[in-house]
């Protein structure tokens with residue numbers, strides 16, 4: 001059976017780019033979920049203006065900003081509860097800021113399915129990023145690798161393909177705070193024994209980042225916490 005492809009796009013104050021991202025993404029997937037995370041600009045209006053005529057897209061919302069992790073948690077728990085989806089279906093995540101070159105999606109999909117991966121976390125080509133961002137990303141990925149028991153190369157990437165069954169399982173072990181969702185899901189999935197790749201390099205046509213030092217510090221602390229949570233709750237895990 002061909003897996004369904006569901007894309008999740010968290011959006012916070014992305015009025016200039018969000019509709020363009022949705023328009024590009026929509027023909028490549030079967031269903032689209034965009035989460036407006038209490039945006040204070042015209043994001044909600046831009047999405048609502050785009051929705052008509054796109055019947056496989058839906059908007060989930062927070063009235064007050066909750067942070068990126070909460071936006072993902074809302075969408076993922078919704079998917080986990082859906083009885084019309086199967087563990088083999090695929091969940092894509094894409095930023096709303098136009099940072100991801102969606103021309104890479106087909107190739108990511110091909111690799112994820114042909115290698116039967118549980119998670120393909122695209123490794124962004126950060127060569128256009130400032131040195132302090134690259135150093136921070138390297139350090140965070142190295143720290144995550146230590147706790148994941150597997151070499152991870154870009155744990156902050158928001159361009160990903162998950163197998164729904166594995167994602168739904170991992171959701172029992174983390175919730176995420178601010179931006180920590182990306183690092184936590186990577187560590188949790190590795191610790192649970194799922195097949196994870198983080199070495200497929202994708203270009204980043206646009207540098208734009210809102211994360212600050214405090215966000216990196218939060219991620220740093222959340223990584224061991226996530227690993228310990230898995231070890232405590234499921235010492236002898238057999239991947240679902």
Ligand SMILES: Nc1nc2c(ncn2[C@@H]2O[C@H](COP(=O)(O)OP(=O)(O)O)[C@@H](O)[C@H]2O)c(=O)[nH]1
Pocket residue numbers: 009010011012013014037065066067068069071094095096097099156158208209210211
């Ligand atoms: N900055 C920020 N982004 C959020 C929030 N909630 C959801 N997002 C979305 O999460 C995605 C990743 O955020 P971004 O700032 O691009 O992070 P970066 O690419 O890791 O630097 C974007 O699509 C944002 O619009 C939030 O509270 N703050």
Ligand SMILES: [Mg+2]
Pocket residue numbers: 095097099158208209
């Ligand atoms: Mg981004």
